[in-house]
Amino acid sequence: MEKVAIVVLSDPKSGGEEALGRVFNALATAYDCKQRNVAVTLLFLGTGTRWAAELVNREHPAHQLFTTVKDTVAGVSCGCADVFGARDGAATCGLDLLSENKVPGTSGLPSLARLAGEGYTVLTF
Numbered sequence: 001m002e003k004v005a006i007v008v009l010s011d012p013k014s015g016g017e018e019a020l021g022r023v024f025n026a027l028a029t030a031y032d033c034k035q036r037n038v039a040v041t042l043l044f045l046g047t048g049t050r051w052a053a054e055l056v057n058r059e060h061p062a063h064q065l066f067t068t069v070k071d072t073v074a075g076v077s078c079g080c081a082d083v084f085g086a087r088d089g090a091a092t093c094g095l096d097l098l099s100e101n102k103v104p105g106t107s108g109l110p111s112l113a114r115l116a117g118e119g120y121t122v123l124t125f
Contacts, residue, residue: 011047053089079106
């Protein structure tokens with residue numbers, strides 16, 4: 001069975017169209033996988049952890065798509081959310097803080113190595 005892990009790294013604070021294009025395409029890929037019954041998991045890492053608070057805004061252009069694929073979201077990187085000030089936004093959205101990879105000096109990050117080991121193709125946006 002095909003499995004896809006989608007990692008969002010783009011920064012919504014960059015203010016550019018590129019960041020919106022990246023998150024939109026990440027969400028669209030998650031939607032495509034869902035429609036094709038491909039196992040999919042969506043993760044927010046790095047400055048991408050800031051997207052959680054943005055995407056729950058009903059006025060955001062990607063809000064409806066995010067709502068459609070929210071069930072595929074594994075969560076946000078705990079360590080990255082701490083560094084980039086996104087922990088509260090993730091918690092407010094009800095997204096899990098992922099901390100399986102106990103990187104020294106952090107509160108932990110998701111394990112991309114585990115996902116790859118489980119046969120996931122990892123895509124980054």
